Amino acid sequence: MSKRATFQHSRRPSVSRVRGAVVAAGLGTTMVLGAGAAFAAGAAASAPDTASLVSTAAAESVAKQATVQGKAAQAAKQAVAKKAAEAKKAAKRAANLATSWEAPVSHYQLSASFGNDGSRWAHKHSGQDFAVPIGTRVEAAHSGVVVKAGPxxxxxxxxxxxxxxxxxxxxxxxxxxxxxxxxxxxxxxxxTGEKIALSGNTGNSSGPHLHFEIRHTANYGSAVNPVMFLQKEGVTV
Structure with missing residues (x-):
């Protein structure tokens, strides 16, 4: 064998060495791919479940909305109950006003009484006089309908x-x-209690006062003692 042939033979890699290199390369690739797969699997395991998060957020939103709606419904229920109570009180007050009597003026002094004699009247005094300043508020002693009003x-x-x-x-x-x-x-x-006039000193009057009568009819001559009548209705003057 010549030297040239010997040299060429020495540079040709052996089959066993080539096979070893291929096997090593394959193992390296497998290890790299395996590590990547393991990392991806670990990342997937540690990452949050997106669908689960969305579901939880939706549930929390529904629960919050239900709470708000529940509070609104409760507030509306309370408002209705309050209005009903106020309406009941108003109806009771109206009923009390419809059945109650009161004195026609406040802060007064009693002057001429029912049945008094005197030169100021053609007959005995037909009502009760309440001495008050001119312009004093005069109120309806009881609910009713006005049948006379004027000079x-x-x-x-x-x-x-x-x-x-x-x-x-x-x-x-x-x-x-x-x-x-x-x-x-x-x-x-x-x-009852509604303002109907202001007191004065008009007509046959000896001084500012309100002349008050209780009558069986709308006309003069049918009067009864107004103080005794009011007392029977629970009003003391």
Missing amino acids: NGGGDGPAYGNAIVIKHSNGMYSQYAHLSQIDVRIGQAVQ
Whole structure:
């Protein structure tokens, strides 16, 4: 064998060496791929479940909305209950006003009483006088309908000055005379305590006061003792 042939033979890799290199390369690739797969698997295991997060968030949103709606429904229920209670109280007050009586003025002094004799009256005094300053608020002693209102005693004569007569549901009438101002008209419904006039000194009057009568009819001559009548209705003057 020549030297050239010997040299060429020495540079040719052996089959066993080539096979070893291929095997080593394959193992390296497998190890790299295996490590990558393991890392991907670990990352997937540690990453949160997106579908689960979305589901949880949706559930929390629904629960929050339900809570808000529940509070709104409760508030609406309370508002309805409050309005019902207020309406009940208002109806009770209206019922009390419809059945109650009161004095026609406040902060007064009693002057001429029912049945008094004197030169100021053609007959005995037909009502109760409440001494008050001119312009004092005059209120309806009971709910009813105005049947007389105007000068000349509303039709009962000039001695009464400006006057009002109210018809009540129990068949009785109340009269308010010597007024400086009339704030109601014939046919108007009024409630207990409602302002109907201002006191004055008109007609046959010896000084500022309100002349108050309780009558069986709308006309002069049918009066009863107003103080005793009010006492029977629970009003002390």
